[in-house]
Amino acid sequence: MTKKTDTNNERGDSQAYLEKKKFFDGMLTVYGRKPVLEALQDKATNIHRLHLADSNKSAEILDDIIKLAEAKGAEILYHNRAALSRISKNSSQDQGVAADLICRGFQTYDDFLANNKGKKFRLLALDGVSNPQNLGMIIRSACAGNIDGILLPQQGSAQIDPLVIKASAGTVFRAPILRCKNLAAALKDFKAENSLVCALSSHANTVLKDFNPQEACVYVLGNETEGVSKEVAQLCNASIRIPMNNGVESLNVAVTAALIAFSV
Amino acid sequence: MTKKTDTNNERGDSQAYLEKKKFFDGMLTVYGRKPVLEALQDKATNIHRLHLADSNKSAEILDDIIKLAEAKGAEILYHNRAALSRISKNSSQDQGVAADLICRGFQTYDDFLANNKGKKFRLLALDGVSNPQNLGMIIRSACAGNIDGILLPQQGSAQIDPLVIKASAGTVFRAPILRCKNLAAALKDFKAENSLVCALSSHANTVLKDFNPQEACVYVLGNETEGVSKEVAQLCNASIRIPMNNGVESLNVAVTAALIAFSV
Structure with a gap:
């Protein structure tokens, strides 16, 4: 491959940067309570971070999500609404929940x-x-x-x-x-x-x-x-x-x- | 087939009744303006009757539907809203239009x-x-x-x-x-x-x-x-x-x- 058109290699980035980029390229951010719950229930998925809006009221499904995320060793972060929207990129559908999943595929x-x-x-x-x-x-x-x-x-x-x-x-x-x-x-x-x-x-x-x-x-x-x-x-x-x-x-x-x- | 379970034959119906039943069994009633228009635009469909609510306000799509139905030799009937609902069986989606189609399949x-x-x-x-x-x-x-x-x-x-x-x-x-x-x-x-x-x-x-x-x-x-x-x-x-x-x-x-x- 002499003509790379879709990577950052030509920027001469450091090995550490490329490792980090590769890690994040393998990640899928999902949002919405039911999608996040179902993702965590799948044995094939690992989770890097769980993001929650600090404005969320307590709810059974949130407890379940947090329990599963903890069991999978995720970092759990609380954000204000605006910050969560920047992560989910879909504030109207994220329901105050987003997760960075590590998908082996x-x-x-x-x-x-x-x-x-x-x-x-x-x-x-x-x-x-x-x-x-x-x-x-x-x-x-x-x-x-x-x-x-x-x-x-x-x-x-x-x-x-x-x-x-x-x-x-x-x-x-x-x-x-x-x-x-x-x-x-x-x-x-x-x-x-x-x-x-x-x-x-x-x-x-x-x-x-x-x-x-x-x-x-x-x-x-x-x-x-x-x-x-x-x-x-x-x-x-x-x-x-x-x-x-x-x-x-x-x-x-x-x-x-x-x-x-x-x-x- | 000695054990018929899904026909009216055992009622001893007349030949005329059976012919009529067969004709109507081959018919599909569709409703909604766009579905009816698209059905009529398909060369494969013939139309027996076009049903319109007499409360319909004039609209270009209705003119197109009527023109196509006429060209295909359909009978065009006007009904009050209640009667049209009985034909379409879906008053919330029929938009004042229903058609009895003769589908060769x-x-x-x-x-x-x-x-x-x-x-x-x-x-x-x-x-x-x-x-x-x-x-x-x-x-x-x-x-x-x-x-x-x-x-x-x-x-x-x-x-x-x-x-x-x-x-x-x-x-x-x-x-x-x-x-x-x-x-x-x-x-x-x-x-x-x-x-x-x-x-x-x-x-x-x-x-x-x-x-x-x-x-x-x-x-x-x-x-x-x-x-x-x-x-x-x-x-x-x-x-x-x-x-x-x-x-x-x-x-x-x-x-x-x-x-x-x-x-x-």
């Missing part, structure tokens, strides 16, 4: 690439998937199926929020989620490492069941109404379609993701 | 059985699928995939409403939907005609990809949280599961439906 895409050179991995890349329920369902299916990572851009996609967590049936805490800032930049890095980048497109000649790549492959799923964006489509070096009956023109993006995840 | 399950004796059809049966978005997605995937009918009970399932129509991306108007009152009764009739009735169950020994029935098969999908009901599970003479990674315990029911629909 979370990493940046460039760490994944560095650790999987020459391997025949299968990834899903999300290009503008904006509906939280679709994102949650994609995560659930990918986690259950044969997918090594979900490339989730910070730009232009739904982000992991309580709706996504719910639709993922909690699998988001263990799913292999590869974060990138900008999808096109990340896909260029995958191509530079000889991955196929394959768009799902109704105009493709090849059908999913006949597509058996011999190299690593990133399957790109587009926005719910627009499909794969022009910028990303131009980067793809393969394309496939799923044949449909009865004149149906498209499948739900989460259904498409599942058919790919379970296609091997 | 709609029929009762016993008509389907009578017309498909000895054929190796593949059906999905929904046992308590209650989320409208799941129902819509199931219809869309089944319609696009290799499914000959969706057995949709009137009891205990989501019914076709505007949310379902939206999630189905309009495919509900052309999908092969087989109506029954009670699922267990209908499944007994399918078994009497030598269909396999196969439950999706995480405890099953056989996995989906190894399951290749030589006869007609009805795949039963259960409720989102409870799975297949006890009453229906006892009727099943096969069961299959979909293997999952990463300790994921279940898939979304619409995803399961899609994996079955596209499994051949």
Whole structure:
């Protein structure tokens, strides 16, 4: 990878900074009482810090959250409302609670690439998937199926929020989620490492069941109404379609993701 | 079929009555301005009657609906608000508009059985699928995939409403939907005609990809949280599961439906 586009390496940062960055890149901040409780109830999740608004009135669910966070060795911090809002980034839905979770499946895409050179991995890349329920369902299916990572851009996609967590049936805490800032930049890095980048497109000649790549492959799923964006489509070096009956023109993006995840 | 459980035949009804019943059984009443407009824009739908509340104020979308209904030869009827509510059965969401659509894919399950004796059809049966978005997605995937009918009970399932129509991306108007009152009764009739009735169950020994029935098969999908009901599970003479990674315990029911629909 000579052309890095999405890391801070070129800043010449210290080893300590990079270690710290890596630690925080592997973290997911969730908010809202029920989502935080369910996250803590999942054996797969570890928690770094629990953040509480000092204005919270006592409630049974808060007691349960604190008990679980303590049992998992979390640091528990109390903030004023404004400070908590800055942490949750969603003051209208955080209900005075946020948690920094350490999710074993979370990493940046460039760490994944560095650790999987020459391997025949299968990834899903999300290009503008904006509906939280679709994102949650994609995560659930990918986690259950044969997918090594979900490339989730910070730009232009739904982000992991309580709706996504719910639709993922909690699998988001263990799913292999590869974060990138900008999808096109990340896909260029995958191509530079000889991955196929394959768009799902109704105009493709090849059908999913006949597509058996011999190299690593990133399957790109587009926005719910627009499909794969022009910028990303131009980067793809393969394309496939799923044949449909009865004149149906498209499948739900989460259904498409599942058919790919379970296609091997 | 000696033991009919879900028809009116035993009442000794006249041929004329049965013809009329069959006509109305093939009809879907939709309501709400946008759902009705989109239904009429679909070339696959025919319309029997358009029902309007006489209290409706003039609106562009109503003009469009009336124009399309006229072009499709519908009878246009005006009602007072109470009468319209009785037709739509949902006064809070009908927005003063309802339409009786003739959907070529709609029929009762016993008509389907009578017309498909000895054929190796593949059906999905929904046992308590209650989320409208799941129902819509199931219809869309089944319609696009290799499914000959969706057995949709009137009891205990989501019914076709505007949310379902939206999630189905309009495919509900052309999908092969087989109506029954009670699922267990209908499944007994399918078994009497030598269909396999196969439950999706995480405890099953056989996995989906190894399951290749030589006869007609009805795949039963259960409720989102409870799975297949006890009453229906006892009727099943096969069961299959979909293997999952990463300790994921279940898939979304619409995803399961899609994996079955596209499994051949």
